[in-house]
Amino acid sequence: MLAEIITIGDEILIGQIVDTNSAWMAHELNNIGIRIKQISSVSDDRQHILTALDEAAGRADVILITGGLGPTKDDITKKTLCEYFGVGMVLNQEALDNVQNIFQRLRGTLTGLLEVNKQQALVPQNCVVIQNKNGTAPGMWFNEKGKIFVSMPGVPHEMMYMMEDDVIPKLKSSLVLPxxxxxxxxxxxxxxxxxxxxxxxxxxxxxxxxxxxxxxxxxxxxxxxxxxxxxxxxxxxxxxxxxxxxxxxxxxxxxxEEDIPIEKAILDYMDGKGLTLSIAESCTGGYISQLFTQHPGASRVFFGGGVTYSNELKEIILGVKKDTLAQFGAVSKEVATEMVEGALRNFKSGYAIAVTGIAGPDGGTAEKPVGTVYIAVANVNKTIVKKLTFGNKRRQNIERSAISALNMLNTLLHDSGKLG
Amino acid sequence: MLAEIITIGDEILIGQIVDTNSAWMAHELNNIGIRIKQISSVSDDRQHILTALDEAAGRADVILITGGLGPTKDDITKKTLCEYFGVGMVLNQEALDNVQNIFQRLRGTLTGLLEVNKQQALVPQNCVVIQNKNGTAPGMWFNEKGKIFVSMPGVPHEMMYMMEDDVIPKLKSSLVLPxxxxxxxxxxxxxxxxxxxxxxxxxxxxxxxxxxxxxxxxxxxxxxxxxxxxxxxxxxxxxxxxxxxxxxxxxxxxxxEEDIPIEKAILDYMDGKGLTLSIAESCTGGYISQLFTQHPGASRVFFGGGVTYSNELKEIILGVKKDTLAQFGAVSKEVATEMVEGALRNFKSGYAIAVTGIAGPDGGTAEKPVGTVYIAVANVNKTIVKKLTFGNKRRQNIERSAISALNMLNTLLHDSGKLG
Structure with a gap:
């Protein structure tokens, strides 16, 4: 069983937003045995949408469309679907009620409800409406030309709820899936x-x-x-x-042994052994902490930590010595060591990570160019510090520092496990 | 001038990775006046790649291809390009030198260099090679069929350097751009x-x-x-x-008045006025801090803060009172207030943000369900606390809390500016 995803909207094609919807949808569809043949991002352009629908329908059995359902003039998906199927629009009372309820909740009154808001309740007459519990634009399910077409809003959380609550169950019951x-x-x-x-x-x-x-x-x-x-x-x-x-x-x-990111593997491992973690971040600025805390149950392992961006906060929060900062500089083996040991001491966790470096693009010197990073991982018995040298891209330096720190912690944990 | 982007690789189609490359490339191309007609993600499948190349070449003048250039068996882009253009492969000595140099640098020896590594230096005989400064797979530029085709690795930082250093300049000099x-x-x-x-x-x-x-x-x-x-x-x-x-x-x-995220607008505004910021994060777990610190120059405004995930760290780092935690719970107006005021006091910034809430999926109660979040923003004159109620999705609760906190800080800053 093959599906295609078509995302409609100029904002993806001009690079203003990253298309995270498609990966999420693809993952959900794969889970129920539907393979994605192609993902296509096309513009808010009538002819282009029509062509994309035709091409997708020529290759796949299920065509999932997101985007272009907003109330404004640049959103033409609904109109174009009517043209594609050769049908007109009808008012869906339940969708109109939903628009009015949302408006009432947000504004406390129906006064001021605009014509464009009401138009969101108009749908192609051949569709089954999928009500939107998180927004005003309804989703639409079509059984046409021997295929299934589903049109959903491009706003990620609206699409996600619709997929989970309606589209996935309906696909499972409509299709014989491999x-x-x-x-x-x-x-x-x-x-x-x-x-x-x-x-x-x-x-x-x-x-x-x-x-x-x-x-x-x-x-x-x-x-x-x-x-x-x-x-x-x-x-x-x-x-x-x-x-x-x-x-x-x-x-x-x-x-x-499963498809999880390294920080989740670490959390699971530490949770299983009753180990705890804190983090002291300078150049990564909270990036490592949020990697851990994005996962449910992180609090069983992760106490928290300090985003000690300024030197003063390294002293206040982690107890790094003023002398050490003055003598070796904030980006040094010595400061990384005091940071990680300060985290263990002050935050009372069994393990700690500390990162200090020059993410760039400014702040580099001949001796310590942009991309110079010291990473420390420690438990009560052992502190390991590494100097790493990355490139001159800030985002990449932050991400690579984070991944390197996680890889180091993973190794420390497994080595300690073997020894202990 | 129209371009298309084709990303090749099953990992996108099964939803294992989000395609961030395309948005970045689209943004860069738009900057030089090349519009993206379509972005297509296709599988590591010979026939599918050939069809996608044909379709894209039928619509656009420039076809940028990423992915499928790795040394392993599932990577077939290069072979398929040879078939598409009807050419054979030749060894590119500079690319081979590059493979050997990287190998030597990583391993300290050339012993163990594998045949598959050497094969990375084979390229279609009709291409101009774009050397890869960050990896072993060379990029390839083709002038064929009256179009420009460029094939690059899918690894984001390899593709990015190639685009910035070679592809963009070469496109600018090859084309008359609108x-x-x-x-x-x-x-x-x-x-x-x-x-x-x-x-x-x-x-x-x-x-x-x-x-x-x-x-x-x-x-x-x-x-x-x-x-x-x-x-x-x-x-x-x-x-x-x-x-x-x-x-x-x-x-x-x-x-x-430009295309920047809200936290960058805040940083710019605060930098211009010499204002400073610290953050105390509980349920957002470092997410807000990393939003700020991803931007160059954040350190001029942002001192840092505490990721006070556990109650104990709220006391240690922010001075939240044990009594307050016991009486009102960590997720309360009172704790949010003490967190934000503790951040101002301990971290010595002019402004502060604090967030405490239940991100979920666990930890909710009848009185405080998952999605309950208290956000506080403050300066020395004013503390504003809001209770917000989101849904039951962890990631979304974190992101919405962050955006809400940023919106609140933005309003406080501009109101204070007007008053002051």
Missing amino acids: VIIHKTILTVGEGESYLAERIADIEDSLPAHIKLAYLPKLGQVRLRLSGYGENEALLKQEVNEYAQKIIERVANVVAA | VIIHKTILTVGEGESYLAERIADIEDSLPAHIKLAYLPKLGQVRLRLSGYGENEALLKQEVNEYAQKIIERVANVVAA
């Missing part, structure tokens, strides 16, 4: 081609309906096995058997 | 349809070559004017005149 099983192994600390060499014979032995992909990213490589078939239990077992062979082969670099 | 001028106005605190109503006459008066788009997001609406023409200076002036009319009309809700 089975796709993905199994991902997260590895840390070995390059893609080395991994490939180590598991070459396992890869060569894979049957045609199981594929292996390498997804490398900053010191990590995800190995993803994808199996396609009909019998879910059998396929799962088969994919898992190959996964176990790979895991055994490269056990020394496996950080997780 | 002019596109975008001008964006960031508004905070008024709904899309209300804004549309207030500026309806200005919108109606726009000439055909200037378009207005509304980009709403969580309490903010971006108004984007896009002008298409030939004379850059004239077009800029024209777009700016319409922008000024809009800005004057809705002045009370304008947070920035």
Whole structure:
């Protein structure tokens, strides 16, 4: 069963927003056994939308469309869908009630409700309306031309609720779905081609309906096995058997046996062992903390920490010595060490991370150019500090510092686990 | 001048990664007057890639391709490009030197260099090689079929350097480019349809070559004017005149007169006035801090703060009273107030933000359900605390709390500016 996603809106094509919807939708669809053939982003242009609908319908059975449903003039998806299906618009009373309820809740009155707001309740006459619990634009489900078309708002949380509450259940009940099983192994600390060499014979032995992909990213490589078939239990077992062979082969670099980011693997590991963590961030400025705290249950492991951006806060919050800052500078092995040990001491966690560096683009010197970062990880027994040198891109320096810190903590945890 | 972007790789289509490359590339291309007609994500499948190339070349003059250039078996872009152009592969010595240099740098030896690594230096014989300064896979530039095709790695920082250093300059020198001028106005605190109503006459008066788009997001609406023409200076002036009319009309809700996020608008405003900021985050867990610190020069305004996830850290870092925590709970108006005032006092900034809430999915009660958040903003003269109630999605609760806090700080700053 194949689907395509069409996102409509100039804002994606001029690079003003990143299309996060498609990845989320693709993930949800894959979970129920629907493969995405293509994702296309097209402009708020009548002819372009019509062509994209035609091309997608020529390749796939399910076409999911997001965007272009707002109340303003640049939003033409609904009108264009009417043209595509050769139908007119009708008023949907439930959608109008919803528009009025939202308006009433936000403004405390219906006075001032605009004609464009009311128009949001107009829908193509051949659609089944999917009510929007989080906004004014209704979703629309079409059974036409032997295909399923679904049009949803581009606002992520409106689309997500609609998918979870209505579209996914309706797809499951409307279609006979094949089975796709993905199994991902997260590895840390070995390059893609080395991994490939180590598991070459396992890869060569894979049957045609199981594929292996390498997804490398900053010191990590995800190995993803994808199996396609009909019998879910059998396929799962088969994919898992190959996964176990790979895991055994490269056990020394496996950080997780599922598709989770490294910080989640760390949280799970620490939670399982009752370990606790705090963080002292300078150049990463809260980035590492929010990586951890985006995950439910982070509070069982993560106490918190200091975003000690200024030197003064390094002293106040972490107890870094004024002398150390003066003698070695904020970006130094010595300060990183005092930061991580200050975090352990002041925040009373079992493990700590500290990062201090020059993210750039300013602040570099000949001796310490932009991209110079000191990362420390520690527990009560051991402090490890590394100097790393990245490039001159701020965002990248922050992200790489974070990933490096996580990789270091992961190694410290597993080494400590082995020793202890 | 039209371009298309094709991203190749199953990892996007199964939703494992978000395609951030395309938005970045689209933004860069728009800046030099190249419009993106369509962005397509296709699978690592020979026939699908060939079809996508054909479709894109039928619509656009420049086709930028990312992904599928890794050393492993699932990466087939290069082979497929050879087939598309009907050419064979040749060894590029400079690319091989590059592979060997990177290998030598990482491993300290050339021993162990694999055949698959060497194969990265093979390129289609009709391409101009774009050397990769950050990885082993070279980029490729093709002048074929009256079009320009460029194939680059999918790893974001490799692609970015290649675009900045080679592809953009080469496109500028190869093409006669039209002019596109975008001008964006960031508004905070008024709904899309209300804004549309207030500026309806200005919108109606726009000439055909200037378009207005509304980009709403969580309490903010971006108004984007896009002008298409030939004379850059004239077009800029024209777009700016319409922008000024809009800005004057809705002045009370304008947070920035350029396309920047709200936290950057705040940083710029505070920097201009010599104001300083610290942050105390509980449920947002570092998210707000990293929003600020992702921007160069944040340290001129932002001192840092505490990610006080546990109650104990609220006491240690912010001086929140144990009694207050016990009596009202960590998620309360009283604790938010003590957090924000503790941040002002301990971190010695002129302004502070504090957030405490229940991000979920666990931790909610009947009285304080998941999504309950208290946000405080303060300066020495004034503390404002708001209770907000969001939904049950953790990520969304964190992001909405952050945006709400930023909107509140923006209002406090501008109100204080007016009063002071």
